[in-house]
Amino acid sequence: MIDLITEVTTKRLVLGITGGVAAYKAAELTRLLVKSGIEVQVVMTEAARHFVGPATFQALSGKPVLTDLWDSGNGMAHIDVTRNADVVLIAPASADFIAKLAHGAADDLLSTLCLARSCPLLVAPAMNLEMWNNPATQRNILQLKRDGATLLGPASGSQACGETGMGRMVEPQALVEDIDAFWQPKRLQGKRVLITAGPTFEAIDAVRGITNLSSGKMGYAIARAAIEAGAAVTLISGPTCLTPPVAAKTLAVTSAQQMLEAVYKNVADADIFISVAAVADYYVLNPSEQKIKKDAHIFTLELAPNPDIVANVVSLPNPPFCVGFAAESENLYEFAEAKRKRKKLPLLAANLVQDAIGSDASELILFDDGGAHPLQRAPKIELARQLIEHIAKLQHKGKGDNPK
Numbered sequence: 001m002i003d004l005i006t007e008v009t010t011k012r013l014v015l016g017i018t019g020g021v022a023a024y025k026a027a028e029l030t031r032l033l034v035k036s037g038i039e040v041q042v043v044m045t046e047a048a049r050h051f052v053g054p055a056t057f058q059a060l061s062g063k064p065v066l067t068d069l070w071d072s073g074n075g076m077a078h079i080d081v082t083r084n085a086d087v088v089l090i091a092p093a094s095a096d097f098i099a100k101l102a103h104g105a106a107d108d109l110l111s112t113l114c115l116a117r118s119c120p121l122l123v124a125p126a127m128n129l130e131m132w133n134n135p136a137t138q139r140n141i142l143q144l145k146r147d148g149a150t151l152l153g154p155a156s157g158s159q160a161c162g163e164t165g166m167g168r169m170v171e172p173q174a175l176v177e178d179i180d181a182f183w184q185p186k187r188l189q190g191k192r193v194l195i196t197a198g199p200t201f202e203a204i205d206a207v208r209g210i211t212n213l214s215s216g217k218m219g220y221a222i223a224r225a226a227i228e229a230g231a232a233v234t235l236i237s238g239p240t241c242l243t244p245p246v247a248a249k250t251l252a253v254t255s256a257q258q259m260l261e262a263v264y265k266n267v268a269d270a271d272i273f274i275s276v277a278a279v280a281d282y283y284v285l286n287p288s289e290q291k292i293k294k295d296a297h298i299f300t301l302e303l304a305p306n307p308d309i310v311a312n313v314v315s316l317p318n319p320p321f322c323v324g325f326a327a328e329s330e331n332l333y334e335f336a337e338a339k340r341k342r343k344k345l346p347l348l349a350a351n352l353v354q355d356a357i358g359s360d361a362s363e364l365i366l367f368d369d370g371g372a373h374p375l376q377r378a379p380k381i382e383l384a385r386q387l388i389e390h391i392a393k394l395q396h397k398g399k400g401d402n403p404k
Helices: 023-035 054-061 077-083 095-103 109-116 129-133 135-146 172-182 217-228 256-269 309-314 332-343 380-396
Strands: 012-017 039-044 087-093 121-125 155-158 164-168 192-197 201-203 209-211 232-237 249-252 272-275 282-284 303-305 321-328 347-352 361-368 371-379
Touching: 012 023, 012 054, 012 109, 023 039, 023 054, 023 087, 023 172, 039 054, 039 109, 077 109, 087 095, 087 109, 087 172, 095 109, 095 121, 095 135, 121 172, 129 135, 129 164, 172 217, 192 217, 192 256, 201 282, 209 282, 217 232, 217 272, 217 380, 232 256, 256 309, 272 309, 272 380, 309 321, 309 332, 321 332, 321 380, 332 347, 332 361, 347 380, 361 380, 371 380
Parallel strands: 012 039, 012 087, 087 121, 192 232, 192 272, 232 249, 272 321, 321 347
Antiparallel strands: 155 164, 201 209, 282 303, 347 361, 361 371
């Protein structure tokens, strides 16, 4: 009999929890990490146990929680814990523990294993805004960065002390996304990516308008995937209910003309332009500033075509690498490839309207000079990552090199 060897892809994470009110968030963080398929080993400081008990984390992680430097039978817990770990995450990281990390102090299990680790260190600060702004803390943060640690946050908002400002621990779901991003290959490191997303809204009067159906989910997923790949992202978004990636420079617009103006203002700095927005094809020539009263008469609108944003960018003297999107209701292959050639795009992503709008998952077909490349149905973030990888490959082959 031949044994089949399956590659183990499970990620292993050591979650260090230090003393602070935000320790309660670490319970939800543990749950989300385990749910996403990550093996979590929790290590708690003595101060952390004053806020949340180890039993909670043992139940959530499915592993005994380590709290003492002598937990290991051989007295080498600080060595053993991290040897098979892919990353160490400290969340929450108190001001005191950050100071320990910055100065190489090692007086308990968590600080000692951080000093003895051979894997990357991620730190999610959590403290009062005055503690965060204190020059000593800022010096320690700078030293951590110089030593190669990755800072996740902090965020700004209301704090347990009643004050409002910088110092909150990043929310658990956002931390899970940050960790996921940390593990993604940096295909676009150093690149600048400009993305349009969502619908545009063309006013008829003060309350009515013309728009295209679009949730913005695909464009926002692509922005996140580009950031994960190491790019600096500018996201120009029409009206959506989505929260943009924290690392993106986000510009909110309403109409197609506003979107075009925002693109023109930012495109000169872009290496890649990805036009995902569902731009309304027409705008109203004479919109009313006031609400038009309803009556029984036929109402006629005079419409004019909106600018074709991606075509305008492609026609610039020194355009970035341009990626278009097409949503069709029929004849997808025929219409999408014709659109790509008509607009002289090196790459166009297309899907069927009925399979994509508003959904968290979709299918995409990528069209380029090499033909059609179908991407199987998957969550939009997974499709976005595959699209980013395809863009990176085209540029690497020299098909989309930017002379800037």
